[in-house]
Amino acid sequence: MSHKQVHVRELAGWGLDDYEFRVSTFDRTKPSQxxxxxxxxxxxxxxxxxxxxESAQLRDALLQHATRPxxxxxxxxxxxxxxxxxxxxLLAFQRRLSFNPEFPHPPAPAAKDWTALLDFSFGPAKPVLFDRLQDNAAHTLVLQSTNPNLHLRTTIDAAFPLSVHAGGPFFEVASYRDRWFLRDGYHRAYTLLQAGVFEVPAVIVHANTIEELGPTKPWFFSExxxxSETPPLVLDFLNDELVLEYNRPPLIKTLRITMEETLSPATSGDQS
Structure with a gap:
């Protein structure tokens, strides 16, 4: 696994959270400014x-992606x-963008190049790459990856009730309480905005809850x-006056699955 430093751009105009990987040597006057x-x-x-x-213009091309499993x-x-x-x-609920030199992001397509933009927004499924360790004594399976989006999901397959995912490849926006947010695709949005490309195909989610919107982790901005009257915009990641910049070591995402067997007396409500 890589040990090169990861560059971070962190929005600083809305208070700083308790982020243990933020360096202590940043400019202390920057957040107040x-x-x-x-x-x-x-x-x-x-x-x-x-x-x-534009949505009507691309209707047929978009429909080709609508049935992807x-x-x-x-x-x-x-x-x-x-x-x-x-x-x-679009509003940003994510506080930070991290840029790992080991995993460069693709360049932005040209504005109005809809074929390239569709590929940019609806790419192939991300490969699920991780190191696997097995602790037989503790009956624990350990999965580790430099991909922070590595996670487990339950399935409806009785033989394989858990599956490993590496995050979706789709560019997603969401409406919630009459405001619009970038739901997924922050690095791609940053690349596009840097290149002056503002119009992009996307999955459009109409969220009914904050959980459906997505910012439920402690590292995201609060509801x-x-x-508020002056919420953070995705565009703000490009404004150096609003951003803290620093380097941190790469992080390793670890998932632990512990197998445990128990026996207990059946109750009247239990089903075999």
Whole structure:
């Protein structure tokens, strides 16, 4: 596994969280300066995100992706559609972008190059790569990866009730409480915005709960911040005055699966 330093761009204008991997040598005046700039903004007004004309133009091409099994699996239980969106007014619930030189991101397609943009937004399934260790004494299976999106999911397959996933390949936006957020694809959005490409095909989720939206982990912005008068935008990741920059070591994601067998008396409500 790589030991090269990972570069971090962290939004600093909305307070800093308790992030144990943030270096202690950052400019201590930067957060207060960034918060002052944010406080001077006019109250946020949500503008149009879904582009009707472009979505209609790409209808047939988008429909080719709508039946992908991995997309249908990813969107299980959600209300969603496909369309073209404008990145510039999307809100960001993610605090940090991390750039690992071992895993460079692909360059942005040209604006209006819809074939390339569709490939950019609806790429192939991500390979599930991890190291596997088995602790027989503790009856524990350990999976480790440099991919922070590695996670386990339950399945409906009785023979294989757990499956390993590496994160979805889809560019996703979501509406929730009349605001629009980038749900997945932050690094791709950063690449596109840097290149001046603002219109991109996406999965469009209509979230009914904060859990369906996604920012439920402690490293994300709180709901209070996201629905404040001056919430963070995805576009803010490009503003050096609002961003802390530092390097940290690469992180290893570890999943542990412990097998445990027990016997207990059956009750009247138990089924065989």
């Amino acid at each position: 960034a918060e002052h700039l944010v406080a001077q903004r006019t109250p946020f007004q949500q503008s149009t995100v879904v582009l009707t004309q 991995d997309l249908l699996d990813e969107m299980t239980g959600l209300t969603w559609s496909l369309g073209v969106v404008d990145l510039r007014s 209070e911040v996201l629905f």
